Amino acid sequence: MSSNSGHEQKLAHILFASLPLTGHLTPILRAASELHRRGWPVSVVGSSTHGARISAQGVNFIPLQGNADLDDLLYYDRNNPNPPVPGFHELEWYNRALVDFEKFCVEPLAAQWACIKETLADLHAAHPNRPVVIISEAFFHGILPLYMDAPLPAGVPRPKTLCLSVTPPAIRSADLPPFNYPLPFSQTPEGRARNALLWDDWAQLTAPLRQRLHTELAAAGAQRFPAGPVLDGTIYTSASSAIMQVGVPSFEYPRSDWPDRFQFVGFLPLATPPPGGYPNLPGWWEEIKTTDKKIVVVAQGTVETNPNELILPTTEAMRDRVDVIVVAILGRRGATLPADVQVPSNARITDYLHYDAILPYARAWVHNGGYGAITHGVAHGVPMVVAGEGQDKPENIRRIRYSGIGVGLGSVAPSVQDLRLSLEAILSDPSYQERVNVLKQETIDLDCFGRIEKAVLDALA
Structure with missing residues (x-):
């Protein structure tokens, strides 16, 4: 798709919000940089650890505050004198994953939402007639209060919202067990019955996290609370417009119950090499x-x-x-x-x-x-x-x-x-090369950045 015209440039300010983890931020920042290149005003909410990197893309950097301003490199550093929990690095990976979810998604939720509210107020004050479109990375739970009827600052209109998933989709399905359960995709009656039982097991296992999520939502001013367990897809399906999944159909299980507004946008395209080529290449x-x-x-x-x-x-x-x-x-x-x-x-x-x-x-x-x-x-x-x-x-x-x-x-x-x-x-074995070529072509055909831009335009329309 071609870049926006000058008229389209004035349609909206795009606000990206990402979990402050390098692996989540990197694709979000690539999308933000490309939309900025196409003429859209763009801001990115992120941690101060990544502030210089965000600003280097030419977009407006908005730092997270308080316990939302996490340093992911220090968090995972085995030499960190203050690990997330005692003995963190000795935990089994699935227990570490639950700690990660609490520390990055649930615990800082209220502070993340405060940042979003303050940013919306500032953007409205600067350009009262310019709408805002929030593109929220799917694990950034600081957007959830908006979906749960938390009040916005006085006079600030409700923004359009899009969900952009840069990991495998953590959306509940009858065909799959909960995220990270080591069991296969199954659309058989037996498989679906097994999955339903596992979702019940997951709800019990993560009940303390669900309660903590509700506590943080209440602190953020939410008037409603998610009915299901954590990581059931609420953060995806509550978005008012599109759910955009980075990836292609051939990489994902063909589940029977994708939510409304869900679409694959392709994997990220190749980055444009810097002028003069990549610097500091090794001697060999x-x-x-x-x-x-x-x-x-x-x-x-x-x-x-x-x-x-x-x-x-x-x-x-x-x-x-x-x-x-x-x-x-x-x-x-x-x-x-x-x-x-x-x-x-x-x-x-x-x-x-x-x-x-x-x-x-x-x-x-x-x-x-x-x-x-x-x-x-x-x-x-x-x-x-x-x-x-x-x-x-x-x-x-x-x-x-x-x-x-x-x-x-x-x-x-x-x-x-x-x-x-x-x-x-x-x-x-040439079959591996043949299969990756299929996914590569799907990515080219889908046009990732073009689809993200179209979702913005559709939301505004």
């Missing part, structure tokens, strides 16, 4: 551009950065493959491997490298299962080997397997043998 870059060997890219991610979990096992798994070069990305600028590590001769190590710079050369993409890493893989048409656990990663890994675009290992620290067998399968 020319070899990557000219070699006829197969390139395997492995990244540890920006949160879980222990190279012993994924990077070193991957380099070891491919040590004897003379037809392969492994490019390992440590994930933080200035990061190095321990001095006693003997790097295989076919491995190339770098502290930081933009995924869009290296993935055009890749034949396989090994990562920790974040939705953003999957997006990069699909955009470049690269089959994947996916490790990781926690957050939304178990759901991501199941969809990797279901869609046929890679191998899902489902462990934060897979063995060398499992990685070797998985990579050999990816490099030798």
Whole structure:
């Protein structure tokens, strides 16, 4: 779709609100930056940790306040002297996920809503005749008071709202158990009966979180409260306009009961390289551009950065493959491997490298299962080997397997043998490449940013 005309530019101010987690903010910021490029006035609500990064996109940065202003890098740092709860890093991943939901979604809800209200008041004061469209990331629960009839500041009109999901959809379905339950998709009568029982089990398990959610909603001035358990999709389905899912139909289970207004918008498209190309490329870059060997890219991610979990096992798994070069990305600028590590001769190590710079050369993409890493893989048409656990990663890994675009290992620290067998399968079986090409074409056809812009225009109409 083409950029907006000058007339359309004046239609609305777009306010993005995202959970202050890097993996959630990154795709939100890409959408915000693109709509700004197309001429829309754009603001982004985010944590001060990411303020400089948000402002660098040319959009207006609005910092969260109080206990909503979370630093996700410090939160997950094993050296943090004040972990979210005592013994946080020793908890099983599903218990950590419940803590994460409480700390990022429920506990700061009232402070998030206060920020939204103040921002709406400021925008209205500056431009009384310009409507506001809020595009809320699906785990940002600070928008929920608006849907539960919390009062707005005097004289401030109710904004249009859209939901943008940048993780697998956490929406209740008769065909699926609750989010992160390790059971398969099923549309059989037996499967649906099982799912109903599991939803009852989930409601009991998370009853304290539901009560805490209601408490925070009451503090925010809500007049109504969600009837179901947490993570049943209320935050999605309460939006007054579209529910936009980053992804494509072939990556998602064909559930029978998608809510009204739900639509896939495609995975994020390839980023435009910076003028002059990507900076600070490693010294061995020319070899990557000219070699006829197969390139395997492995990244540890920006949160879980222990190279012993994924990077070193991957380099070891491919040590004897003379037809392969492994490019390992440590994930933080200035990061190095321990001095006693003997790097295989076919491995190339770098502290930081933009995924869009290296993935055009890749034949396989090994990562920790974040939705953003999957997006990069699909955009470049690269089959994947996916490790990781926690957050939304178990759901991501199941969809990797279901869609046929890679191998899902489902462990934060897979063995060398499992990685070797998985990579050999990816490099030798053309079906993985064929399937990821299907998803890549679906993404191109859907036109992610164009669909998001159209949803804004439809909401205003």
